[in-house]
Amino acid sequence: MKLSIERGTLLKAVSQAQSVVERRNTIPILANVLIEAEGNTVQFRATDLDIEVVDRAPAMVERAGSTTVSAVTLHEIVRKLPDGALVTLTDDGAAGRLTVEAGRSNFNLATLPKEDFPVMASSEYSANFSAKAEVLRRLFDKSKFAISTEETRYYLNGVYMHVADGDGGQVLRCVATDGHRLARIDAPLPEGAGAMPGVIVPRKTVGELRKLLEEDDMDIAVSVSETKVRFATPDITLTSKVIDGTFPDYTRVIPQGNTRRMEVDATDFAKAVDRVATVSSERSRAVKMSLDEDRLILSVNAPDSGAAEEELAVAYSDERLEIGFNAKYLLEIASQVDRENAVFLFNSAGDPTLMREGNDETAVYVVMPMRV
Amino acid sequence: MPALCRDCLTEFETGRRCPACRSARVVAHDELRQLSIAHMDCDAFYASVEKRDNPELADKPVIIGGGRRGVVSTACYIARIQGVRSAMPMFKALDLCPNAVVVKPRMEAYVEASRAIRAMMEELTPAIQPLSLDEAFLDLTGTEKLHGHPPAVMLARLVRRMRDELGLTGSIGLSHNKFLAKIASDLDKPHGFAVIGRAETLEFLRDQPVRMIWGVGAATQEALDRAGIHTFSDLWRWDRQDLHLRFGSMGDRLWHLSRGEDTRRVTAHEPMKSVSNETTFHEDTGDPDLLDGHLWRMAEKVSDRAKAKQLAGRVVTLKLKRADFRLITRRQSLRDATQLADVIYRTGRQLFDQVGNQGPYRLIGVGLSDLCSEAEAERLGDLLDPDAAKRGRAERATDAIRARFGPDAIVKGRSLR
Numbered sequence: 001m002k003l004s005i006e007r008g009t010l011l012k013a014v015s016q017a018q019s020v021v022e023r024r025n026t027i028p029i030l031a032n033v034l035i036e037a038e039g040n041t042v043q044f045r046a047t048d049l050d051i052e053v054v055d056r057a058p059a060m061v062e063r064a065g066s067t068t069v070s071a072v073t074l075h076e077i078v079r080k081l082p083d084g085a086l087v088t089l090t091d092d093g094a095a096g097r098l099t100v101e102a103g104r105s106n107f108n109l110a111t112l113p114k115e116d117f118p119v120m121a122s123s124e125y126s127a128n129f130s131a132k133a134e135v136l137r138r139l140f141d142k143s144k145f146a147i148s149t150e151e152t153r154y155y156l157n158g159v160y161m162h163v164a165d166g167d168g169g170q171v172l173r174c175v176a177t178d179g180h181r182l183a184r185i186d187a188p189l190p191e192g193a194g195a196m197p198g199v200i201v202p203r204k205t206v207g208e209l210r211k212l213l214e215e216d217d218m219d220i221a222v223s224v225s226e227t228k229v230r231f232a233t234p235d236i237t238l239t240s241k242v243i244d245g246t247f248p249d250y251t252r253v254i255p256q257g258n259t260r261r262m263e264v265d266a267t268d269f270a271k272a273v274d275r276v277a278t279v280s281s282e283r284s285r286a287v288k289m290s291l292d293e294d295r296l297i298l299s300v301n302a303p304d305s306g307a308a309e310e311e312l313a314v315a316y317s318d319e320r321l322e323i324g325f326n327a328k329y330l331l332e333i334a335s336q337v338d339r340e341n342a343v344f345l346f347n348s349a350g351d352p353t354l355m356r357e358g359n360d361e362t363a364v365y366v367v368m369p370m371r372v
Numbered sequence: 373m374p375a376l377c378r379d380c381l382t383e384f385e386t387g388r389r390c391p392a393c394r395s396a397r398v399v400a401h402d403e404l405r406q407l408s409i410a411h412m413d414c415d416a417f418y419a420s421v422e423k424r425d426n427p428e429l430a431d432k433p434v435i436i437g438g439g440r441r442g443v444v445s446t447a448c449y450i451a452r453i454q455g456v457r458s459a460m461p462m463f464k465a466l467d468l469c470p471n472a473v474v475v476k477p478r479m480e481a482y483v484e485a486s487r488a489i490r491a492m493m494e495e496l497t498p499a500i501q502p503l504s505l506d507e508a509f510l511d512l513t514g515t516e517k518l519h520g521h522p523p524a525v526m527l528a529r530l531v532r533r534m535r536d537e538l539g540l541t542g543s544i545g546l547s548h549n550k551f552l553a554k555i556a557s558d559l560d561k562p563h564g565f566a567v568i569g570r571a572e573t574l575e576f577l578r579d580q581p582v583r584m585i586w587g588v589g590a591a592t593q594e595a596l597d598r599a600g601i602h603t604f605s606d607l608w609r610w611d612r613q614d615l616h617l618r619f620g621s622m623g624d625r626l627w628h629l630s631r632g633e634d635t636r637r638v639t640a641h642e643p644m645k646s647v648s649n650e651t652t653f654h655e656d657t658g659d660p661d662l663l664d665g666h667l668w669r670m671a672e673k674v675s676d677r678a679k680a681k682q683l684a685g686r687v688v689t690l691k692l693k694r695a696d697f698r699l700i701t702r703r704q705s706l707r708d709a710t711q712l713a714d715v716i717y718r719t720g721r722q723l724f725d726q727v728g729n730q731g732p733y734r735l736i737g738v739g740l741s742d743l744c745s746e747a748e749a750e751r752l753g754d755l756l757d758p759d760a761a762k763r764g765r766a767e768r769a770t771d772a773i774r775a776r777f778g779p780d781a782i783v784k785g786r787s788l789r
Contacts, residue, residue, distance in 0.1 A: 152704060152722045153756075179754040180707060253755045286751065326752065352755060371751040 001065025001091040003037045005057060007102065010087050011078045013055040016211055016236060017046035018071040020053045032068035034117045035089065035098075037061045042089075045119070046071050051205055051240045052120040067091040068117050069098045069109045077107055120239055125223035125230065127196035131172070133218040135187045136231075139174040140206050140213075142185045142363055145332045147203050148178030155245030159206055161229070162198030162247075163189060167361055170194065175250050179368075181329050182253055183336070186362040196224045200243035205229070212236055254366055255352050258345035260318040262291060266337035266357075268312060273334070276300045276308040277327035285327040288372045291346075292320050300327075301372075323349040324372030333365040375400035378528045378565055381521075403569035404546075405522040408513040409638065411545040411553040412493070412530070415562035417506035419448035421485050422475050424539040433472040438462055445477055449562060482506075488538055496526050499638045506542075507557075509550050511638035528565060535563075548573075551634035555584060573632035577604040585629050592622060604630045620699075647683065648691075649673040650737025656695040658731025667724060668717050668786045670738035675713035678740055679771065684711040684749030685740035688719040692727060693735035700727055708752040709744050714763045716740060 017033045025031045034045040042059040045052065077100055081087065085102040091111065092099070100107040140159060148156035156178055164173040164186070171186040172193055201209075212220065212233050223230040230239045277285055280300045290297040294316055299309040323346060333355050334342055340358035347353070355365045376383050377390035378397040389396055401407075414420065418436040423429045433451035437444045444465045447456040454469035466472060486505040493500050496519070499511035512523035519526050527544045534540050543564040545556025552568045559566035568576055581603055583593050599618060601607055607615075607630035615623035628634065649670045657663065667690075678684060686709045692700045702723040710716065720738050754760050773782050 150707075152719075152726070177755060178707075179756045180752055182755055248756050252758075324751075350753070350761070352753075366755065368753045368755055 001035070001037050001067060001089070001093075002063040003042050003059045003061045004086055004088045005042060005059040007078060007081050007083065007085040007087050009057045009059075011075075013042075013044045013057045013235075014071070014075045014078055016053055016055050016208075017044045018075040019211075020046045020048055020051050020208060021071045022048045023072075029068065029112050029116045029118070031070055031072065032112055032117065033071035033074060034066065034068045034114055034119075035091075036066040036114075037089075038064045045117070047118060047120060048204075049118065049120075050202065051208060051238065053208060053239075054237045056235050065091055065093070066114045067093075067098055067111045068114055069111050073109060074100070081105065123225055123228050125225045125228070127193055127222075127224045129190040129192035129196070129222050130219050131187075131190045131193075131222055132216070133213040133220055134216040135172075135190075136220055136222075137210070137213040139172065139185050139187050140201075140209060142336050143174045143176040143183040144203070144206050145336075146176040146178055146181050146183040146365075147206070148176075149203075150178065153179070155200060155243055155247055158200040158202040158243045160198060160200050160247040160250075161224075163194060163196055171362075175247070177248075177250060177253070177366075180326070181333065181368065182250060182366040183333075184250070184254065184364045184366075190222075193222075197226050198247065199224055199226075199229050200245060200247055201229055202240065202243055205238070205240040208238055208240075212238060253352065254364065255345070255347060255354050258347045258351070258354050260291075260321060260346040261316070262296065262344040262346070263315040263341045264296065264312060264344070266334045266342040269342060270331055270334040272298050272310045272312050273327055273330045276310050277331075279306040279308045280327065281305055286324050286370050286372045287327045287330060288322060288324045290320075290322050291316050291318075293317065321346055321349070322372075323353070324370045325353075325367060326370050329367050333367060336363065336365065373400045373402055374404040376404060376524055376528060378532070381525055381528055381532070383525065399524070399528070399565045399567060401567040401569055402571065403548075404524050404567060407546045407548055407567060407569065408511065408515075408523040409547055409549055409553045410510045410512065410523065410527050411550070411557040412489075412508055412510060412527070412542050413545070413557040413561070414489070414506035414534075414540060414542045416446055416448045416452075417485075417540070418446040418477060418482055419451075419475075420540050421481055422478075423448065425481065429473055429475075433469050435462075435465055435469070435472045435474050436477050437465075438474050438476055447472075485538060485540060489534060489540070489542075492530055492533055492537075496530060499640070501638045501640055509553065509638045524567075531563070531565075549632070549634035550636050550638065551586070551629050552632055554586065555580075577630065577632055579603050579605065582607060582626070582630070585626065587622070587625070592619075595619065644681065644683065644743060646689075646739050646741035646743065647674050647677045647681070647685065648689070648737060648739030648741075649677070650691060650735055652693075652735045653733070656732040656734045658729065658733065660729075663724070663731075663733065663736060664721070665786055665788070666736050667720050667738065668713075668784065670736060671717035671720055672713040672784075672787065674738050674740050675711055675716055678711040678743075679746070682746045683743045684709040684746045686710075686742040686744065687740070688716055688723070689737075689739035689741060690720045690723040690727070691735070691737035691739065692724075692730075692733050694730060695732045695734055697734070700730065702727060705742070709742075709749040711740075711746055711749050712764055712767055714767050715760075 021031055036043045041056050044055045081102045088101040090099040096111050098109045098111050143159050160175045162173055164171055166186045170189045172189050174185045176183050209231055212231055218233055221232040229242055273287055276298045277287055280302045281304055288299045296312045296314040301307045337357045343356050345354040352366050352368055357363055376399050377395050379395040380393040382390055382392040384391050419434045422434055434448040435444055435451055436446040442462045444458055444460045451469050451472050456465045456469050482505050497510055497512050497515055501509040516522050531542045534542055541563040543557050543561045545553045545566050547553040547556050547568040548570050556566040556568045582588055582596055607626055612627045615627050686706050687703055689703045704719050704723055770782050
């Protein structure tokens with residue numbers, strides 16, 4: 001194999017591959033990236049056995065072929081090469097080495113046989129549809145903060161992507177929760193997605209997927225089966241196993257009868273929460289919200305470190321209410337609001353609170369209060 | 373070499389006798405003016421108090437004890453010459469020393485003497501960590517400017533005051549950490565003053581037996597013997613990871629302590645680190661129902677103790693010992709600190725299910741750690757488990773009933789398994 005490729009193109013392709021590779025690997029081949037050159041394309045493939053990413057890039061292929069080298073080392077080398085350099089990769093099959101040349105730099109990397117590289121079995125997808133990058137980005141960006149890291153409830157370690165009944169008919173919906181907060185984000189159902197089985201997309205896949213979604217208008221080809229999900233752009237294909245488990249019935253969790261409504265500028269609110277939370281002890285970070293006629297007082301009382309209070313003008317006309325929250329949870333949901341005011345719907349100090357942006361029902365957040 | 377007269381507190385450089393008062397009670401050490409962590413241990417404390425309060429006993433062998441358990445609590449140095457030791461059954465002690473005077477302990481007198489000593493120590497430093505009525509660690513780091521004398525002088529003055537004002541003697545161990553200070557106080561007993569400096573730490577430890585380490589009891593000693601570890605130098609030959617693999621967290625401790633390294637601070641209130649409970653079965657069992665019953669009872673005991681101490685914890689640990697003595701431990705962090713038996717049990721149960729069936733087991737244990745005040749517990753609800761709050765309230769109600777009508781007034785069915 002021998003090929004030449006522009007450094008910037010190579011860096012982009014390799015960096016996606018190396019981020020999939022697990023840092024601590026017991027199986028040496030899994031630390032490697034599979035390089036396949038043919039025609040005028042080079043393809044980089046990496047996997048952690050749960051996720052596989054294939055990245056294609058144009059290259060001048062002098063001699064077709066394939067080999068595997070350490071993904072991290074190759075990435076580090078390319079990263080340190082000067083901008084605009086032309087990089088030549090040469091695989092001398094017999095010696096088991098890959099030469100990386102650019103200008104006056106010359107590297108010699110150990111390779112492993114390509115036959116040992118595990119390629120994810122292809123499978124039948126029961127639904128194939130196309131969605132704009134912008135749409136998918138919103139669905140996952142706004143839900144991923146609520147993904148649980150708790151291993152005992154492994155079925156919460158991802159975003160539940162499924163078809164649901166929304167306000168105006170069927171929607172493509174993403175839900176994530178860790179039992180303390182929940183995010184439910186809807187998008188219009190793309191054509192062909194109706195038959196899609198609900199899948200739990202693992203946290204790491206959500207992170208990798210994000211890198212495919214930078215360009216708003218890009219069409220992303222999505223394929224879903226009971227066990228796998230695939231996202232593809234013309235250059236990159238990301239295939240992932242989904243979490244084998246049942247996502248809990250989240251619909252019961254979303255409060256329906258919360259009537260006490262508070263409307264507040266999300267940015268002002270977040271800044272005030274952040275300020276008063278400064279004095280709270282690091283672990284609990286409890287912030288008390290005291291609501292009265294068009295007035296919100298945020299306060300923290302931490303016996304060990306001090307107290308803080310801040311008053312905010314809000315729209316609120318229900319009876320007095322005192323309710324506590326973990327400051328981090330408040331900041332996280334408030335930061336999801338970017339166009340209109342944040343609308344909070346409370347019931348009592350012990351019941352889950354709902355938050356949404358204006359009257360937009362396509363992005364709903366639920367957060368559990370905290371005893372203060 | 374810097375030297376100090378323990379009688380008149382004169383500091384001098386050379387000579388085996390004090391140039392001022394000609395006393396031979398001199399302590400000399402290269403690092404005498406640098407070391408600042410000390411362990412003070414009273415000499416035969418209870419017996420000394422009795423002799424002080426009753427001069428007739430002064431030259432007689434005195435044994436304190438004979439309470440309910442009939443063992444020696446303290447023996448004076450005269451009795452010790454005859455072979456009497458603490459914790460020895462009384463009949464055996466009297467066999468060895470038939471003319472001994474046995475005195476019933478008068479705790480209030482000892483507590484009072486201890487308080488007086490404590491007050492004297494507090495004049496030296498706020499960093500005092502009492503281990504019992506008659507011994508304490510003191511950290512005098514950075515007090516030299518305040519007192520105008522290095523720690524060694526202040527410590528010598530402390531024991532001199534104890535002797536002059538309270539009629540009690542103590543021994544000082546001075547070193548650069550707690551582990552070595554405690555060892556040192558035992559080297560020159562009674563009424564001693566021993567120093568272990570940084571320079572000779574390793575040389576000093578080399579041939580000492582490992583049982584010198586606090587926490588190495590009979591069981592650990594036996595395990596160490598099997599590994600061919602008898603002295604500190606035996607430990608030096610071990611790789612840190614190997615020690616950890618073989619002895620767990622104790623292995624890490626051994627690795628550091630054998631090198632004279634101990635970073636524990638001298639703190640007055642050693643906060644409680646965990647609450648745990650375990651039980652060894654009469655016969656090994658793999659029966660999941662039986663184990664589940666034990667798990668619940670352990671969770672309840674741990675919860676009761678946490679509640680009694682107004683504590684809650686964020687980490688639940690499950691410990692299982694298999695019939696072949698292999699230990700399995702699993703831990704789970706909680707988002708919200710708890711003291712509820714219900715949460716401890718459910719978390720323990722999840723961990724138990726994760727372990728799978730590796731029985732039969734001979735022991736099961738449950739622990740709660742990463743402790744905090746109960747005020748910080750049970751503050752967050754779980755969206756996906758709306759009944760949790762209800763179960764929590766039921767448990768509080770159960771506790772209230774038990775507090776009023778006794779522990780058996782109301783029990784869970786599963787605790788009967």
